[in-house]
Amino acid sequence: MLGIVPGMCFVCFSFLCPCFYSKKKDVSEVAVLPRDANKLSSGSVNSSHNGSSSGRGPGSSLRVPPSPSRFSLSSQSSRMEPVNLSLNQISKMTHNFSSSYKIGEGYFGTVFKGELADGRFIAIKRAKKQHFATLRAEFRNEVALLTKIEHKNLVQLLGYVDQGKERIIMSEYVSNGTLREHLDGLRGKTLDFSQRLEIAIDVAHGLTYLHLYAEKPIIHRDVKSSNILLTESFRAKVADFGFARTGPTEPDQSQIETDVRGTAGYLDPEYLRSNQLTIKSDVFSFGILLLEILSARRPVEVNRSVDERITIRWAFDNYNKGQVTEVKDPLLKEEIDEGVLTKYLCLAFQCAAPTRTDRPVMKEVVEQLWKIRKEYTRSRRRVL
Numbered sequence: 016m017l018g019i020v021p022g023m024c025f026v027c028f029s030f031l032c033p034c035f036y037s038k039k040k041d042v043s044e045v046a047v048l049p050r051d052a053n054k055l056s057s058g059s060v061n062s063s064h065n066g067s068s069s070g071r072g073p074g075s076s077l078r079v080p081p082s083p084s085r086f087s088l089s090s091q092s093s094r095m096e097p098v099n100l101s102l103n104q105i106s107k108m109t110h111n112f113s114s115s116y117k118i119g120e121g122y123f124g125t126v127f128k129g130e131l132a133d134g135r136f137i138a139i140k141r142a143k144k145q146h147f148a149t150l151r152a153e154f155r156n157e158v159a160l161l162t163k164i165e166h167k168n169l170v171q172l173l174g175y176v177d178q179g180k181e182r183i184i185m186s187e188y189v190s191n192g193t194l195r196e197h198l199d200g201l202r203g204k205t206l207d208f209s210q211r212l213e214i215a216i217d218v219a220h221g222l223t224y225l226h227l228y229a230e231k232p233i234i235h236r237d238v239k240s241s242n243i244l245l246t247e248s249f250r251a252k253v254a255d256f257g258f259a260r261t262g263p264t265e266p267d268q269s270q271i272e273t274d275v276r277g278t279a280g281y282l283d284p285e286y287l288r289s290n291q292l293t294i295k296s297d298v299f300s301f302g303i304l305l306l307e308i309l310s311a312r313r314p315v316e317v318n319r320s321v322d323e324r325i326t327i328r329w330a331f332d333n334y335n336k337g338q339v340t341e342v343k344d345p346l347l348k349e350e351i352d353e354g355v356l357t358k359y360l361c362l363a364f365q366c367a368a369p370t371r372t373d374r375p376v377m378k379e380v381v382e383q384l385w386k387i388r389k390e391y392t393r394s395r396r397r398v399l
């Protein structure tokens with residue numbers, strides 16, 4: 016989880032790459048999202064385990080609204096009702112946290128799948144006892160933040176239990192695995208480029224919301240492919256808010272000082288050096304994620320030759336040599352227009368710029384991705 020990234024102080028792209036000459040803009044606008052007390056009301060237990068997955072249908076593509084307040088006040092039909100379950104009910108639902116209900120495991124917790132009486136599935140994250148001291152803060156943090164946010168590209172909190180030696184978070188169940196599993200080919204069919212672009216746009220929407228539209232800006236701090244969950248229709252949702260922090264609230268303040276948290280390979284080098292956290296730290300991680308989405312390579316690939324080990328450095332070398340197609344996942348057989356790949360890579364390098372002032376804000380990233388998608392669609396029409 017927590018790690019320092021060897022060799023991440025890669026070449027200073029800003030002198031080499033035309034991507035860095037775009038206009039710079041910093042964001043201090045913070046919209047007010049009404050604090051949702053999110054009283055936990057209904058929900059009963061269905062202890063049967065079997066059943067089809069409850070993947071949510073395809074959502075229409077969200078557009079970042081012109082008015083943050085209009086956005087934050089809008090109700091969303093896809094929002095699930097909160098769930099209020101006791102520890103006993105959760106225990107019954109998972110047959111005392113039996114391994115046959117386990118769907119995953121992270122550093123801090125084990126995740127189980129549960130089914131409610133109405134047929135809805137939920138994910139149940141149970142904190143590991145050995146991390147209890149650290150976990151109290153992480154748990155409170157995740158619950159407090161998730162309670163306030165509501166966006167279709169962010170995993171929704173449904174309820175929690177904080178009782179005795181148990182810390183449990185219940186959230187919406189996202190049925191189609193993590194983005195990393197798909198990139199590793201563990202989930203069947205390879206993601207095509209169009210799906211990869213939509214996933215990138217979904218994640219960018221979720222982060223834009225966190226950075227701009229929540230009550231206070233929220234910095235996720237652990238944006239990575241294994242924290243992106245996919246629905247059956249390949250829409251992406253950002254998960255795992257255990258490390259998230261609220262950002263500065265004073266208009267003249269753009270950073271806060273905090274211990275370094277995150278995952279090796281995705282960490283903002285400026286944050287690593289200075290402990291100064293800003294929304295641009297998430298933008299850096301998102302840039303690394305963009306490269307991962309295109310190449311299917313992890314940010315650091317220890318088993319590769321030295322010049323290919325740091326994915327961003329390898330991608331940038333290829334970009335500089337005009338070999339943009341080399342960066343594409345070999346499993347992605349489709350031919351992709353070089354202009355589209357160049358713009359995509361340029362955006363990734365811009366996001367992962369060593370200096371945060373060179374990085375765009377997420378709202379600009381979304382707009383760039385829309386343009387890339389448009390150009391890609393046009394290029395496909397020319398081919399067909």
Ligand SMILES: Nc1ncnc2c1ncn2[C@@H]1O[C@H](COP(=O)(O)OP(=O)(O)OP(=O)(O)O)[C@@H](O)[C@H]1O
Pocket residue numbers: 016118119120121122123124125126138140170186187188189190192193241242244254255
């Ligand atoms: N809401 C969910 N819906 C479906 N599956 C989930 C959900 N949340 C987590 N999972 C599954 O459980 C696994 C573990 O999740 P968790 O958030 O605990 O850890 P992680 O993010 O993979 O690792 P770490 O917390 O160590 O970074 C995920 O990789 C995913 O497969």
